[in-house]
Amino acid sequence: MAAPTTTGTNHDGQVDNPLEQGRQFLQMLRNRITNPSTRNPNMSWESNAADQIALQLQEDGHQKWGFVIYRTTYESDNGWAEFIRRLRYQMDDVFEYLGGRDVLQKCKLTVIEDRNTLDGASTDHVRRHFQQWAIHNYRLEQSPSGNDGTSQVAIGRSSRYRYALQVDGDSLHSLVHEAPDPADIDTTSKGWVKLIDKSWYLGRSEGGFEVYEPIEGVTERDVGWMQVAYQDVMSEWFAFPSRTLPSSTTLNIKGSMEKSKNDEVVMTEYVQDPETGAKLHPVAKLDYSGAAAKTGPREIKLVRKLDLWIMPMLWLMYWLNYLDRNAITLAKLNTLEEDTNITSTQYLTCVSILFVGYIVAQVPSNMLITRVRPSWYMAGAMALWAIVSALTALANSYTSLLVTRFLLGIVEAPFYPGAIWLLGVFYTRKEIATRISILYSANMFAMCSAGLIAIGVFDMHGMAGVSGWQWLFIIQGALTFVVAVASAFVLPNQPLDTWWLTEEEKQLAHNRVTRDTVHASSSTGSIQGLLVAMKDPRVWLFVFMQHMHLAANGFKNFLPTVVETLGFEDQKVTLALVTPPYFLAGVISVLWAASSGRFNERTWHLTIAKGIAVVGFIIGTVTLNTGARYFSMILFCIGTYCANSIIYAWTASTCGQTVQKKASALALVSTISNVAFIWTPYLWPSSDAPAFRPAMISSAGFSIVCAGSAWVMKFWLMRMNRKIRMDGDKRVLRYAY
Known part of the structure; x- marks a missing residue:
């Protein structure tokens, strides 16, 4: 199945259609007068992802942002390194244009990988682990510096704890072999990753989908994720909870709804330093009660x-x-x-x-x-x-x-x-x-x-x-x-x-x-x-x-x-x-x-x-x-x-x-x-x-x-x-x- 269609938006918010370009020009003039972005006056405040992310951080009381990335393909380490390089380039390029260098500095690039348990993992398998990871890590990650640790930090609207990215064999191939070099503007949107919704539970929303005829050999049970262009994934897509979901995207129904044999999903996480790429610490192992074994x-x-x-x-x-x-x-x-x-x-x-x-x-x-x-x-x-x-x-x-x-x-x-x-x-x-x-x-x-x-x-x-x-x-x-x-x-x-x-x-x-205390409260x-x-x-x-x-x-x-x-x-x-x-x-x-x-x-x-x-x-x-x-x-x-x-x-x-x-x-x-x-x-x-x-x-x-x-x-x-x-x-x- 082909990747979902998009509008082909480039970095300055323009599209190829001349009529659409004219409409955007008029909108830009209005925004300069009524609601300009302080970071980039050529954009409206609502359309500037850096402004939206900054607002999320402020309202939620968070210190860090950025999607968690799951690696589920291990055929090419060089290909993976190239994906990380391109992703960093796109982030740097986009936030330079948005005037959001201050916001980019707060981005925490987190990669979760384990060749033994994640190679070829389904979206359901990734979702199960991400559900545990989010609950376990949000309070620890977002505690303000100097906080006594007793104040309650909520997940809020942050996409970091609501959605995760999965890079499998198909998406890595689209990123490394099909997408043009980051030095060029990618208007084809050939490079894509999977955006997974953490809150999608089988039986809650899809009712009788399992009775539908298979599409490309797979039934419509594996829903709750979509393909998104990697060039904007850390900007437009991270900011989208504060906006309306882009109508130009479509749900992708590829994949499988494989059930894990054990509710406990064990993987190794490392946090990559944006400058050096160094692996910093592993994720914890969670048991039936959510308790974690120390691993870092x-x-x-x-x-x-x-x-x-x-x-x-x-x-x-x-x-x-x-x-x-x-x-x-x-x-x-x-x-x-x-x-x-x-x-x-x-x-x-x-x-x-x-x-x-x-x-x-x-x-x-x-x-x-x-x-x-x-x-x-x-x-x-x-x-x-x-x-x-x-x-x-x-x-x-x-x-x-x-x-x-x-x-x-x-x-x-x-x-x-x-x-x-x-x-x-x-x-x-x-x-x-x-x-x-x-x-x-x-x-x-x-x-x-x-x-x-x-x-x-x-x-x-x-x-x-x-x-x-x-x-x-x-x-x-x-x-x-x-x-x-x-x-x-x-x-x-x-x-x-x-x-x-x-x-x-x-x-x-x-x-x-x-973080190990059930219903922890203030002193x-x-x-x-x-x-x-x-x-x-x-x-x-x-x-x-x-x-x-x-x-x-x-x-x-x-x-x-x-x-x-x-x-x-x-x-x-x-x-x-x-x-x-x-x-x-x-x-x-x-x-x-x-x-x-x-x-x-x-x-x-x-x-x-x-x-x-x-x-x-x-x-x-x-x-x-x-x-x-x-x-x-x-x-x-x-x-x-x-x-x-x-x-x-x-x-x-x-x-x-x-x-x-x-x-x-x-x-x-x-x-x-x-x-x-x-x-x-x-x-x-x-x-x-x-x-x-x-x-x-x-x-x-x-x-x-x-x-x-x-x-x-x-x-x-x-x-x-x-x-x-x-x-x-x-x-x-x-x-x-």
Whole structure:
């Protein structure tokens, strides 16, 4: 089929027909008087594409313009290079005439190519990718320089995010072999490209077109694109949304409506520098929820830098957090109860009271963290808990031990939800689960190393008249204080306020998380963020889910005691046997979270983890065999700890529309779920040893309920995603489950 007919307009707006030339001359005279273009007085303002594009940029608040170009032919690299050369020439020539050099400088020539997936691709295949690309990139590309990233940038009328160009074998042949050299004025319009309408969805506009007879072997299903002359494609055609669609063009019905086997279209994008032609960065890979894997070298380099600065320090802080918090469980194996004259029930109360202080302080703490420098705030909190932990060594009665544990809960409260919030403002949905799991592994390695540390420290029992458990609190408290001081200089604040990031890295760190947030909104006040979080019913389902998870995790304060019931008389053997379950759980949970992040999947990962925990609890219930019981401890440790990071990551990505809401949602989930640690210790009385059947059965039940609530959340988010697709663009960012 021949290319569609056009008027054969040349660069100065004239045509070959003498009558038409006369009409244009009279129109030009009128325009000079009534509505001249400030860039070229020989043209009207309405007919000057540079004026129209400038107006688009101004009204939409955009910084860049220009069609995205898809290369779908790879027979000739030289031919492609010649097309790019000719296109640049035409752009330069046209905008010189239009007086639009200032507008041309804002043009961003973007080319998307991939020989493996795009060679011979249909217009439908290109359209599918462009729909994803537009939603994913417009906010990032158009954020004004110096913008804090929270203002909403709309797609507006810009053709850049509504139409794309496709250059296939036929169009490239017309451009390189048929069109005259760019040095000549192309009045024949032989060179053409395909202009694809992003918004064309099968079933919306073409109704029963598929029943029509084939034309040149193809039915009229592949509509929504046309051939356009390449000489004016970056001027007249880009500006046409502000005008009436030229009547001289006709829809082209060539092509095929091939269905992609997978909704996820993976290609490589590069942005060409208009001056050098250099390839600048690749496009992201989008999954079912619109989440993107990092592919650009700048982003990969940034994430590595974030990992090197953030993760080691947070990991060390959390490791010490748990060493200090759970030192009491090891102190019980020494002479704590004798030195403080407490009963078994009073000991359980001292374990539980920490979480009362924890709950009291967490929500206000996470509201405060968004209003201060997070690095100083978390470092200060750590210094305070180091002091309180060391002072626990002075406890000599039930009252003094109870008070120090309560205070320890208050000063430790800011750390974990604050750390999760900090990860949430620097890492995307695909990245955060792995990072939370790495962070949480510090908890498990604290349990591993705590027993080994205690073996050495308890050998100091009686030195300087101080008991072994007192030395444990003193040494760990001193180490914690040193790390607290260092953390003030290492931890980041928010992406736009971190001293060890360059200005470019700050903006990239901010933008990539903003574009990965479903229904991202402008920042609000801390109180407003709390109120919005409390009104979100999904937050309360996450609270319930995490509460059930932590209820099943009640064994963590009693595992040394449970291991002691295996019957080994040597205390050092008991302490050493606490290490393997936590070590294995730590390693496997990181790998499990990495899998969850890679596939952006939550529900099945959580269900399988809880299933493993249930098997472990059941084995521990039905047998007293030493080997089987120890194996059950390994299983329920692995299954339980694999689930923790997934729930927090899921919360952060689902309920993080603003940084204040994210902080409040995480604090609510952490605070209320930790109530479990107030009442679950009473499920593990020493009188139930060695089987602890009520606790084991209860923990299995809590695990099943936790997994069930995950499925409720999955179906809920699936319904919300369907509503998102029905209400607007089918390729917008959606919730992950």
